[in-house]
Amino acid sequence: MFIDYVEIEVESGGGGDGCISFRREKYVPKGGPNGGDGGDGGNVIIKADPQLSTLLDFRYRRKYKAEKGRNGSAALCQGKRGEDLVIKVPLGTIVKDKSGGQILRDLSSKGQEVTVAKGGTGGRGNARFATSTDQAPKRAEPGRPGQKRNLSLELKLLADVGLVGKPNAGKSTLLSLLSSAHPKIADYPFTTLRPNLGIVKLREFESFVMADIPGLVEGAHRGRGLGIGFLKHIERTRILVYLIDSAEGSPQGDFQTLREELEKFSPQLAAKPAILALNKTDLLSETERKSLLEIDCQVPFCLISATTGEGKQKLLSLIERQLES
Numbered sequence: 001m002f003i004d005y006v007e008i009e010v011e012s013g014g015g016g017d018g019c020i021s022f023r024r025e026k027y028v029p030k031g032g033p034n035g036g037d038g039g040d041g042g043n044v045i046i047k048a049d050p051q052l053s054t055l056l057d058f059r060y061r062r063k064y065k066a067e068k069g070r071n072g073s074a075a076l077c078q079g080k081r082g083e084d085l086v087i088k089v090p091l092g093t094i095v096k097d098k099s100g101g102q103i104l105r106d107l108s109s110k111g112q113e114v115t116v117a118k119g120g121t122g123g124r125g126n127a128r129f130a131t132s133t134d135q136a137p138k139r140a141e142p143g144r145p146g147q148k149r150n151l152s153l154e155l156k157l158l159a160d161v162g163l164v165g166k167p168n169a170g171k172s173t174l175l176s177l178l179s180s181a182h183p184k185i186a187d188y189p190f191t192t193l194r195p196n197l198g199i200v201k202l203r204e205f206e207s208f209v210m211a212d213i214p215g216l217v218e219g220a221h222r223g224r225g226l227g228i229g230f231l232k233h234i235e236r237t238r239i240l241v242y243l244i245d246s247a248e249g250s251p252q253g254d255f256q257t258l259r260e261e262l263e264k265f266s267p268q269l270a271a272k273p274a275i276l277a278l279n280k281t282d283l284l285s286e287t288e289r290k291s292l293l294e295i296d297c298q299v300p301f302c303l304i305s306a307t308t309g310e311g312k313q314k315l316l317s318l319i320e321r322q323l324e325s
Contacts, residue, residue, distance in 0.1 A: 157234075158209065165279075
């Protein structure tokens with residue numbers, strides 16, 4: 001199951017209490033104060049982990065609390081600091097303070113982290129309060145409580161190229177042709193129910209990441225279909241590949257519909273560099289294929305068949321050129 005939005009509650013550890021204690025030495029019936037300080041509480045840290053791909057684990061656990069600091073003890077012994085709690089999330093997770101909507105960090109690179117709740121400080125022991133006029137203080141500080149926060153975690157996948165198309169246009173088939181990804185493929189609409197990522201290899205040391213999202217239908221910006229809920233996953237992409245089924249309907253009309261839906265969802269997304277890939281050309285006659293070459297789309301385009309592999313190299317060349325520009 002793919003989960004890309006959750007809300008959680010975090011709490012850092014409270015500080016340990018300071019200690020009230022006095023030295024007990026032979027022949028010194030009333031020794032000075034030697035109560036140690038309490039340890040600080042542990043922080044709550046959220047860290048990006050490239051091994052994760054979904055926020056599913058957070059669906060079953062919503063509350064997270066770091067360890068409390070230990071109390072101080074006699075002989076000026078300071079309490080042990082509480083362990084930090086490190087919460088791992090996928091790359092591309094946006095951490096927000098739910099109360100104010102403030103973005104605390106966009107965790108878009110490996111190992112990046114943010115402290116979302118700082119542990120409470122430990123209380124001072126009575127040794128800290130000794131003065132020239134009060135050499136045997138009988139007071140110490142309690143530790144300060146930890147910090148509580150309600151957070152939202154929103155996952156936006158990181159990819160170089162985003163595949164956009166209507167249901168059953170062949171996006172999953174194309175992704176499996178170009179990469180080692182194995183999305184579910186079937187001859188009916190909405191086979192893809194979650195975004196898929198694939199690494200496409202250009203040469204030995206050159207590759208890019210491609211994202212395939214569920215198909216878009218007309219009216220998607222108003223909530224129709226499935227794709228609108230996943231469009232945010234291609235907001236970070238550098239270029240878009242519009243995949244059109246050239247064997248059905250009007251390729252130029254379908255392309256225009258897709259661009260309009262993206263424009264209504266996000267003008268910035270629709271303005272990204274684009275490539276048009278006219279798919280399923282293996283089902284067309286020679287006359288129909290020639291007519292496609294006259295399409296007026298104002299973006300680079302090519303004829304492909306994700307089933308037979310026809311046009312694969314041409315599409316990769318167009319993508320590489322756009323990525324390098």
